[in-house]
Amino acid sequence: MIKLEKVYKTLGHRPILRGLDLEVKRGETLIIIGPSGTGKSVTLSHIIGLMRPDEGRVLVDGIDVGAQDKKGLEVLRTKIGMLFQGGALLNWMDIYDNVALPLREKTSLSEIEIRERVMNILEFLELKGAIHKMPSEISGGMVKRAGLARAVVCEPKIMLYDEPTSGLDPVMSRKIDSLVELLKQRYGMTSVMVTHDLVSAVNIGDKIAMLAEGKVVEYGTPQEFMQSTHPLVREFINAQFNTGKKVFHA
Ligand SMILES: Nc1ncnc2c1ncn2[C@@H]1O[C@H](COP(=O)(O)OP(=O)(O)O)[C@@H](O)[C@H]1O
Ligand SMILES: [Mg+2]
Numbered sequence: 317m318i319k320l321e322k323v324y325k326t327l328g329h330r331p332i333l334r335g336l337d338l339e340v341k342r343g344e345t346l347i348i349i350g351p352s353g354t355g356k357s358v359t360l361s362h363i364i365g366l367m368r369p370d371e372g373r374v375l376v377d378g379i380d381v382g383a384q385d386k387k388g389l390e391v392l393r394t395k396i397g398m399l400f401q402g403g404a405l406l407n408w409m410d411i412y413d414n415v416a417l418p419l420r421e422k423t424s425l426s427e428i429e430i431r432e433r434v435m436n437i438l439e440f441l442e443l444k445g446a447i448h449k450m451p452s453e454i455s456g457g458m459v460k461r462a463g464l465a466r467a468v469v470c471e472p473k474i475m476l477y478d479e480p481t482s483g484l485d486p487v488m489s490r491k492i493d494s495l496v497e498l499l500k501q502r503y504g505m506t507s508v509m510v511t512h513d514l515v516s517a518v519n520i521g522d523k524i525a526m527l528a529e530g531k532v533v534e535y536g537t538p539q540e541f542m543q544s545t546h547p548l549v550r551e552f553i554n555a556q557f558n559t560g561k562k563v564f565h566a
Contacts, residue, residue, distance in 0.1 A: 317342040317506045318363060318474065323372035325358060325530075332358050333369070334530035340523075345500060345507040347517040349552060350527035356510040357401065359527065360476045363508065364396050365389045376474065394422060397472035399463050401479050405451040411438070412447045415465045422470060437465045441495060457488040464492070468499055475499070477509040481516055493519050514556040518542070526552070 318340040325333040332355040340346040348356050361367040362374045365381045374381040376392060384392060405414045412434060419430045438444050441461045446454050451462070460480060468475060477496065481489035493516050499505055500520075511517055517524050518538040526534040526541075526549055534546045541549065 317344075317377060318346075318508065319373075319375040320359070320362065321373045321375070323362060323369045323374060325355075325362070325367065325370050327358070332530055333362075335372070336527075336531055338525060338532060340506055340508055342506055343500075343504050344522045345496075345509065345520055347521035347524045348508065348510045348527055349512065349517060349524065351548070354527050355530050356527055357478055360398065360478055360508065360510060363474075363476060364398055365392055394470065395472055396474045396476065397467040397470060398476040399467040399478060399480055401482070405459060405462055405466070407451050410448050410450055411443060411454070411462050411465075414451070414462060415469055418466060418470050433469060434465075437469050440498075441465050457484055457491075460484060460488075460492065461495070464495065468503075471503055473503075473506060475505050475507045477507065477511075479510055479512065481511060481513045486515075489513060489516065490519075492516075496520055514553060 320336050320338040323333050323336040324331070336359065338346070338359070348359065350356055358367060362369060362381065363376060365384060368382040377395065379392060381392060406417070409417070415438060416430050416434045419425055419433060425433070435444070438447060441464060443458060443461055443465060446458055446462070451459055454462070464480065480496070481492050484492065496507065496509070497520050500507060509516070509520070521538050523535065524538055524541040525532045526546065528548055534541065534544050534549050536544070542553065544550070
């Protein structure tokens with residue numbers, strides 16, 4: 317479904333991706349973790365065609381993303397939904413209009429059909445009470461969920477999530493996890509999620525990839541990952557417990 321083959325990308329004279337290989341099978345959830353500034357968001361940008369590789373290929377559903385023109389990218393993006401790191405709602409529109417926007421822009425659905433789709437997803441994400449609120453009037457957790465509603469309202473085949481639980485309390489984080497899982501069950505979505513949240517990674521990941529210095533340095537199922545002896549993986553796991561000591565042993 318998604319395949320990155322030996323992808324290289326230099327940004328501002330700095331090599332960021334350095335021969336990145338990655339594969340996500342249909343219906344699978346891949347979790348990407350790794351130190352800050354290591355190219356996780358840049359990797360997502362390549363999948364949705366916001367960036368093109370300098371070398372190597374990015375394939376989505378057999379389509380070479382880097383080779384697409386403007387029209388080709390538009391078609392590609394009808395298949396892909398993305399939840400950006402900041403949530404990315406438009407501040408001057410209420411929640412209803414924010415969520416309806418992609419349907420109004422990308423489809424020829426009538427307002428009645430749009431209303432049904434929007435209300436469905438808002439109900440599913442427990443946001444019905446916030447329909448007529450502005451983004452500034454609702455909590456951070458609700459903004460995240462509204463961003464999620466907007467990203468999935470077109471029912472994309474592929475969802476990309478950039479740190480969907482960062483800044484949320486653990487209760488809300490687990491709620492987002494189960495929503496991601498439910499969306500996967502309901503729509504059979506293929507998902508890629510960047511996160512620093514070990515609980516999310518283990519809860520919803522079919523596979524976990526650790527990125528460092530522009531490459532995948534560890535890859536496996538959550539169980540394999542927890543047993544990895546790679547120093548960066550140990551460091552990541554230990555950091556979640558804030559001890560600085562090894563509390564988990566393979
Ligand atoms: N559009 C850009 N132009 C120049 N440098 C960029 C751009 N986007 C990201 N970078 C740099 O690439 C590196 C990786 O960024 P990013 O993928 O956002 O890291 P993270 O792994 O934390 O998501 C960072 O050093 C960042 O400053
Ligand atoms: Mg990032």
